[in-house]
Amino acid sequence: MKRKHVSNDFQPDGSFWNLEDERSSKPVIQPEILHTPNSTDKTFLCPNGAGISICGDASFLNKPITGFIQDMIRTKIKSETRVSDIPQIIIDYFKESDTPNTTFLIAGYSSEQQLIYKLNLSTNEVVSIDTSAPGAVWDGEVSTLTRLIQPLAIKSDSGIYQDLPNEEILWNYFTLQDAVDFARFAVETTIQTMRFKNVIETVGGAVDVLVITPDATKWLQKESLH
Secondary structure, X not given: OOOOEEEEEEXXXXXEEEEEOOOOOOOOOOOOOOOOOOOOOOEXXXXXXOEEEEEEOOEEOOEEHHHHHHHHHHHHXXXXXXXXXXXXXXXXXXXXXXXXXXXXXXXXXXXXXXXXXXXXXXXXXXXXXXXXXXXXXXXXXXXXXXXXXOOOEEEOXXXXXXXXXXXOOOXXXXXXXXXXXXXXXXXXXXXXXXXXXXXXXXXXXXXXXXXXXXXXXXXEEOOOOO
């Protein structure tokens, strides 16, 4: 199955979730790629105010993985569930079957403390993301955003690398609105970059935006049935 881009910005006053559902592939480039509808949910709101986003395999047991995640949230995650317990809940829910190669990003608050976890379900590896300073974490289709943010160098014909100027992102000055705008920019830039390159377009469709703060969690933007 295809991968897509998932971006998560975290700021002192709130966490921001943003993702793109996968769009159909270009069969002229790679005809064996399966089509995944743009309407597939990849970001989820939990009863305890936490958010979950996924990338990687979009199907499980020959069905959309969305339905399994929605069932897990409905039956296993309660309003009193601790955010730190969610990675293990996900592992336990999927452990009885062939594990999909899906990555989960889990974000929420414990009192005033920001918590973000990255879980690779195929290996059950859980990584706690350091949120002591503002920044961003992303997964799925990462090459476009990585080129924009990370230091780069140009390789000459003689094999010598010349570093390019590295203009840092001013994370420390970001407001919550800046985080929202940056995450939208990250996903939309990935979409447009893939549009013009000779690659499989695995990022596209509507952008869902879930904002998490210590006081409340709300959808800022959510695709709905119509």
